[in-house]
Amino acid sequence: MSWVTGADGSAYGVTNLPYGVFRHDGRPPRIGVRVADLVFDLAAAEEAGLVLAAGALRRPTLNDFMALGRPQWTSVRQRIVELLTDPAHRGAVEPLLVPLAAVELLLPFEVADYVDFYSSEHHAGNVGQIFRPGQPPLLPNWKHLPIGYHGRAGTVVVSGTPVVRPSGQRATGEGPTVGPSVRLDIEAEVGFVVGVPSALGDRVPTGDFADHVFGVVLVNDWSARDIQAWEYQPLGPFLGKSFATSVSAWVTPLDALADAFVPAPEQDPPVQDYLRQTPHLGLDLRLAVEWNGERVTEPPFAGMYWTPAQQLAHLTVNGASLRTGDLYASGTVSGPERGQVGSFLELTWGGAEPVTVGGDTRTFLADGDTVTLRATAPGPDGSTIALGEVTGRILPAR
Template sequence: MSARASWVTGADGSGFGIHHLPYGVFRVGAGEPRIGVRIADVVLDLAGAEAADLVLAGGALCQPTLNTFLALGAPQWTAVRQRITELLTDPAHRAAVEPLLVPLDQVRMELPFEVADYVDFYSSEQHASNVGQIFRPGQPPLLPNWKHLPIGYHGRAGTVVVSGTPVLRPQGQRPSKDGPVFGPSARLDIEAEVGFVVGVPSPLGSRVAAADFADHVFGVVLVNDWSARDIQAWEYQPLGPFLGKSFATSIAAWVTPLDALRHAYVAAPEQDPQVLDYLRDEPHVGLDLRLTVSWNGERVSEPPFAGMYWTPAQQLAHLTVNGAALRTGDLYASGTVSGVRRDQVGSFLELTWGGAEPVTVGGTERTFLVDGDTVTITATAPGPDGATIELGEVTGTIRPAC
């Protein structure tokens, strides 16, 4: 179906046009947080729209976070989206809706949903192979289980922060030739990822099939899973990531609904050996999201999400196969997105090959992050009729350790 033209100035041709309509939570001045949807460079105040009976969602859009709305489920998500589209395209609604549009430069964005649990996967074969070569030289880059299940770990939901929040340099134990030392991380890194936001929960003891992915997952956010590589390298064996990952994970302020990505599905990479039955997803598809990583405003990498070995549906199926319950507001991330070329990797660990091959940023040779550095991750996806969707960016600036 063709996207209708919007009467909102600047919407047509925008990556945040009528074909997108991502959700977020905003404040104006000292006001209370309000749910909104972005179109072009304005935010439609959905709390105001529901209070005026322009949109019906049982009061879910009048809440301070998206969680109540997320729990309503796919039929209601689609109905609300259709109504918002009608409001922003039919000139008959302009007089009622236009007073509810707030310019982006007048708002402060908040964390869009209360994060229930956070899980991070490790689903790029290229990234896993690169890290294996860097951390375990002389050994097989992929461990024997990697192509049989989506590897993941549980993170800290309480340290998920909205885009723009400063990131304090973490401190912890680091290895040295004389044994462990304590202090600020000297190898602070990024991980460019894609996150999936769960709306509809599942009962403890049940499984969610890969085929039911869209019944539970509301939408997508860009993620930067900041990583302290020196802390990580010292602590991660035998139980995996801990303090090297848990100090901050940044997510975009705007959640792109799955309904907006219907034109972005592409065939996922072939999986060999064949996966177990519960991981088979038909159709076996990923998303054609094209990420860009900018370091102090300079583009350094363009990771392609379409090449991820494990799909979001498979990740969800594995996450729940042991009976673990889903909760509204659960966030699970793809793991670092990396392609086959050096300019397609999603971490500076890979970009500089563990710091051994510096890159030039701003005329200076660089390896890992220094205080004051800013990293911004953006992404695009195909929309209807050749349109382009721009996902909400995730950005953060490093501040000195306390």
Template sequence: MSWVEGAAGSPYDVHNLPYGVFAHGDVPARIGVRIGEYVLDLDGAEAAGLVLAGGALREPSLNAFMALGQAQWGTVRKRVVELLTDPAHRPAVAPLLHPLAEVDLLMPFAVGDYVDFYSSEQHASNVGQIFRPGEPPLLPNWKHLPIGYHGRAGTVVVSGTPVVRPAGQHSTGDGPGYGPSTRLDIEAEVGFVIGLGSALGDRVPVEDFRAYVFGVVLLNDWSARDLQAWEYRPLGPFLGKSFATSISPWVVPLDALEHAWVPAPEQDPPVLEYLRDEPHLGLDLRLAVDWNGSRVSEPPFAGMYWTPAQQLAHLTVNGASVRAGDLYASGTVSGVRRDQVGSFLELTWGGAEPVALAEGVARSWLADGDTVTISATAAGPDGRTVALGEVTGTVLPARP
């Protein structure tokens, strides 16, 4: 356990150590690692020779460090654990600790490409019933490949960034109308951050997942359902999704989630050879969704039909390359019960069943001023908990 005050036994002790980027007073953006309710300045630690990463920890984003690969990630993590647990290092390290309350958390990495998948069978079935009543809820290809779409990297923002209500075309019943979205929604997801890049034309096999993925963030893929319903046939998500995607400020390294791997749902029919991951494992992450402070859902990530390794293998099977900072998301996380869904589309069944929030307020869709927070935890070593932080956003009115 750490010698840092309040860290020992917390979900942010040395078994976690998520990476982020922060600013402190007049000090510009720099890389840090969270320990308890403090952030350790890794820029300062490398400048002082306390940790070595070839200068990659002295950059204003995680991209250069992530590009160093799995061996360097492990070496730095081991050294940071040593610095934070051995009291002999306390005199040199303590001045580099800053209380979280005194720093601003920034985008942890520069997003290269962004891909969003559609990997929860429960979510896909619910959406199919709502958007295509009377038709089979799952389309014929859904259990043969991880469905996804290529999103807009430039509108991925860090937690706390306000979300302006989008405007666009929607159906009036007689044709298109235009105006601010009236069916604004969220999607509770988990994002995977690429560290090691690949060459154009190469494929990343399922067994190499851990060599390429640096860590995990929480993700809210804000969605304008009225825009989406009008535009998604025949091609799929576009303006209904591209206006904002929020991520948590802390990137939890895969090493911190070593005890959270569990058997993933059985896949029937059998998948093609390039998608067969043995063992077939998913992450037991427990998400929570709070709407204006009211807990409305607790989606279970362990039930996702397609695993993170399968998603990466499919993303690259055509030879598409990946780069440090690329981000791919799981798709909405939904369980079998109504209080386990990851979108308000499902929670209110297309808006027909409003949900009760605090102080007697009922909502079907997001109103201006509403705030949504997604958080998550996972199992750690020796019965401890790993916290993945939270991603939060507040809706602002549409602009003229």
């Protein structure tokens, strides 16, 4: 039980406590945690000696705190829970609670590198049918390794940042042309934020996932399908993806998701030794996609073929080093049903089957459209916790 008004029964109660960075009253960026509809100012708490984190909570991003490692993450989290549940601390803590509506939320961590995977069998199969009709939906390597590509860390933006419609080369019946994308799409994904780095040349085994990954964010990997379709062979995504990637303002720590780990789908054929994971676990996250305020799909993350731990192991099997602030995303989350897909490419089957949203017929995104991603996860004792939402509005091309 918490003495904080609204915390008990909230999806942002003391069993959640996601970390973020905020600005308030013209002061510099500060680290905080969300509890109900309030932000607990951790910078002020550390300044007052209420929490000890070697000064890392008084920094303008989460990076220094994330670099401290799991024992410190756990210790600080336990202390925050104590401060928000023990009435003896109310007098010291209550003045440090700021209404959520009164703050500006910022990008919570400085992104070091960004990698995007392609780990949903249902999504990969759908895309294969749309882009390569008459051919096998999955390419021969898909079930042997987590497919991924490197993105642009500098275009990762916080939820609420408008997205300018990208321009680039597109194929037409008369050859390529340059102009604004006319097939602008979303990809509903889950991202994993690295805290503890690794040395160049070292591998990170699947069993060390929780020692390196600090927490989870929702990700919208905006995608210009017409630009992507023209450029992606033979090297894969480039300008069709690199113009903007939106992430949550709140990083949900792994400790908050302890009750959300579930058995992952069986993998056949057997994977290589470095990808073996015991126990073989994924996360029971339930996503929802809202298009102009209307819920259109509900992708289930528990069915992802490749798990976050396997993705991390594959990312480093060649000796590539991890850096604090690295972000790697799951790839589009899609289930077996049309109402469970994580992209509008799949929802409208490549634009061939338009949908009605708010009375308007849609295939891909129009200027002025707004997309919001939400997600929940099981919490302790049958409770539910929420991940920070991701929202973006499409602006006209420049």
